[in-house]
Amino acid sequence: MSEETPEGEPALRELRDAVSRATVDRLLPHLLALPDDRLRDVLAEVLAGRFPYGHSARGEARLFLAVPGPAPKRKAPAWRHRAVARVLGERKKRGRLAFEGRCAVCETLLCADAPLVVCPVCGGSETRLGRL
Amino acid sequence: MSPYELVTHLRSLPDEWLMYLLRQVFEQRGEERYFMAVSSRERDPVSGQWSGRTDYTAVAHPDPEHYDDPLDVDWGLVQHGSCAGCQVSLASSRKHVRCPLCGEPAYLT
Numbered sequence: 001m002s003e004e005t006p007e008g009e010p011a012l013r014e015l016r017d018a019v020s021r022a023t024v025d026r027l028l029p030h031l032l033a034l035p036d037d038r039l040r041d042v043l044a045e046v047l048a049g050r051f052p053y054g055h056s057a058r059g060e061a062r063l064f065l066a067v068p069g070p071a072p073k074r075k076a077p078a079w080r081h082r083a084v085a086r087v088l089g090e091r092k093k094r095g096r097l098a099f100e101g102r103c104a105v106c107e108t109l110l111c112a113d114a115p116l117v118v119c120p121v122c123g124g125s126e127t128r129l130g131r132l
Numbered sequence: 133m134s135p136y137e138l139v140t141h142l143r144s145l146p147d148e149w150l151m152y153l154l155r156q157v158f159e160q161r162g163e164e165r166y167f168m169a170v171s172s173r174e175r176d177p178v179s180g181q182w183s184g185r186t187d188y189t190a191v192a193h194p195d196p197e198h199y200d201d202p203l204d205v206d207w208g209l210v211q212h213g214s215c216a217g218c219q220v221s222l223a224s225s226r227k228h229v230r231c232p233l234c235g236e237p238a239y240l241t
Contacts (some may be wrong), residue, residue: 020149023141024156030133031157039157042135046142046150052170052209057177063147066169066190068233079188079220081169081233106186108171121171121186 036095037087037113040065044086047120064120067097067111085110085117088126099129147208148225155193155232167191167232170209170223190215192222192229195237199226211240 031039043065050063069080082100097111103119104127110119115129133141142150151168158166168191175182191209209223217236222229227240 016146020145023145024149024153027133027138027141027153028156030138031153032160036161038135039161042138042142043154045135045139049143050147050150052147053172057175059172059174061170061172063191064169064171066167068165068167081167081188081190081220083169083171084166106171106173106182108186108188121173 037091040084040113041087044084044120048086048123062121062123069109080109082109082111083120085112085119085127085129087112087114088116088118089114098132100132101127101129103127151191151193151209151225187221189221189223190232192224192231192238192240194224194226195228195230197237198228213238213240 031042034042047063047065051061052063053061065084066081067084069082084097091114096113098113099115099117100109100111102108103110103122103125105122105125106119108119108121110117110127110129112129115131117127117129119125119127145153154168170189170191171186172189173182173186174184189212207225209225211224211227211229212222214221215231215234215236215238217231217234220231220233222231222238222240224240229238229240230236231238
């Protein structure tokens with residue numbers, strides 16, 4: 001006898017939503033209590049393996065944490081916001097995103113609180129940022 | 133809860149729930165004005181080499197004026213469009229959204 005019933009899918013979704021809601025309620029106070037740099041570390045670890053549209057031989061999409069950059073230019077509304085890079089080694093300006101630069105491989109605008117970082121868009125390239 | 137446990141639990145959340153949680157965190161902390169974004173780039177399927185430029189899309193949150201429960205869908209960040217205010221590309225799980233950068237309402241398809 002098949003375990004799949006017309007009611008099976010909604011029931012599974014309800015269960016999944018209930019678990020997700022409980023997880024969110026449980027995690028929120030812990031995330032709020034984290035220092036800013038520790039929160040960025042946790043999110044970098046979570047997002048490093050996150051592919052919102054799955055895997056494809058033709059391309060790749062990644063979720064990343066960002067901070068707003070300068071206001072867009074009216075005639076050239078290019079992306080001017082900064083991706084928060086994953087820190088390698090010791091932090092120099094703990095808590096402040098005082099280092100900025102572009103990824104050496106994909107040229108994504110990056111910022112961090114240490115000079116040596118990994119780009120969250122490429123996923124693997126080390127880049128050295130400069131002080132603002 | 134240890135950072136390892138936090139990471140493990142956060143990884144278990146579907147995209148729309150993770151986005152919902154992080155928005156609560158960013159709003160309530162009020163330190164840096166963080167937002168979530170998606171990068172996408174293409175590659176040659178034969179050589180594996182990346183080609184073209186990287187595109188960036190901000191993750192928009194469901195507009196509370198249109199949805200009683202912003203989390204009653206589970207199909208991921210499939211709605212796309214752009215913000216008329218700041219012109220940034222947007223993606224979300226819902227059609228009626230607010231831009232995470234300027235707060236303007238937007239309609240995605």
